[in-house]
Amino acid sequence: MIRHFLQRLLYTVPALWLILTMVFLMIHIVPGDPVLQMLGEDARAEDLAQLRHTLGLDQPLGVQYVRYLEGLARGDWGQSMRYSAPVRPIVLARFPATLELSLAALAVCIAIAVPAGVFSARRRGSRADRATSFFTLLGLSVPNFALGPILILVFSIEIGWLPVSGRGGISHLVLPAATLGAALAAILTRMVRGSMIEELSSDYVRTARAKGITETSVLFRHAFPNALIPVITIVGLQFGSLLAGTIVTETIFSWPGIGRLAVQAISARDYPLLQGCILIIAVSYVVVNLLTDLVYAIVDPRVRLQ
């Protein structure tokens, strides 16, 4: 088990290195002069030179890269232009809000996908199953930036049940979590259905039924735990899309997390801050994938034994 974990940890090194390098290179793909973009066309020459020096852009690329990695190792993520402050504390202060939203969205997904998927698999080919399939496709096709305003329109403006935006209690969390989780709920429902159909047609389920075990018990005690294994992988893989989806969802609902910070950084051309936001989302994604693999090994003893 420990060996499996260490091995898996080693695999994340190239992915992490690639993230760091890409984030480092991003500022160099800005067309024209990034410093000019940040300060505007009418900036004074000495201000441009000053900023170029602060960002280290006047150094050779190799030197910049080494300095950048050194800085990261020391916990220095650069300076934000917009806030005139170090990037790291700004980004980290927003992290809990994003985490809260993502976890809530994940909870919404699981609450919808597990019952819908199991039901659909049990009644395979029925009208209800086909309706579920259609709704999952619909869920995949509605982008979160269309769903969000529609939900606000219905639940906040027309019915007036839930607040339009901001972060607060549970009531503030409902609409953003539903918006963010809808697409993943659709994917997960399809996944649970497919996986359950496979398990329900296997020998051990036939044996369990032959022994006269109740259908609920066959479904949830025998088939479901096995069906869960591929589902966990998808949850892990898709959690990254969820994190990326927070950029749009947080913008719609004025949710004070990393996603909204990233959009603000984009419009202010605050490149160091944007790099910090991308870095933390990408690194969280790698960490979530690592954790998924661990859960996988705990749930499925076969993985551990390999």
Next chain:
Amino acid sequence: MDRNSRKAQSQANDAMKQLSPIRQFLRTSGLGRWGFTVTVALILLALLAPWIAPANPSAQSLQDRLLSPSAHHWMGTDELGRDVLSRTLFGARVSLLVGVSVVLGAGIVGLALGSVSGYFGGAFDRFINIVLINSFLSFPGILLAIAFAAFLGPGLDKVILALIITGWAGYARLARAQVMKVREMEFILAARSLGASHARILLRHLLPNTLQPVLIQATIGMAGAILAESTLSFLGLGVVAPTPSWGAMLNDARNHLFDAPHLVVFPALGIMAAVLAFNLLGDALRDWLDPRTRAFLTTMDLQR
């Protein structure tokens, strides 16, 4: 099965064989038929937009701002008094243009890198597969696309470039796997023993055998690209105003949720229709061409 029904069955099979492939496909799947119809309708609307749109999509008329749908403006007007129906029709052009360009670009880059890497193997293959393909596939694609688009700056060409950069790896993995499977087959050995060059084997023998799964992926990729373009435009990273794009229209609509809710509805319906149509078409194509793969495998990639 008795003899008569078997005979009827074989007659039906013969009848199917005589139909053109498109009609054959349309007969097999109800949802695929829907997807096909909506896709064709969208393409026609996009192509004919300059002739059927009632107004210039960029023409402003400030005294007519934020009108509700009426006989004169079927979908109402936006905050600058522009006709929403015309903007929605022209928005279809942007979506389809981005979709086709991204799928072609990413498909060609992916096919080329994936099949060359799968065919030759060795250190080159390890580099392409482990370093490039795996790394690109290990991040959420939309995050990378947002990052690239943010640094490249707004513009339709930048959006297409950003989506190709983040989209090619899926095609490369597919083509590589397919080439590795086919290259061990006897007809490839036969071609090589007849003295065919590597280029000829790749283009004439391996390429046709990789196209089928790539075609399915490309159809679903259209849905993904349309969704991604509207996401970028929604965030202000896509097309430059006043070019109408469904994503940008939704972004404008957010400021008028209270006084003009109709502004949200039509671009949202446009995106949903386009994405759903290509998804249904792709799903049906896969079931038809390759019934063995399971339904969730390809649709999953949509989110990347």
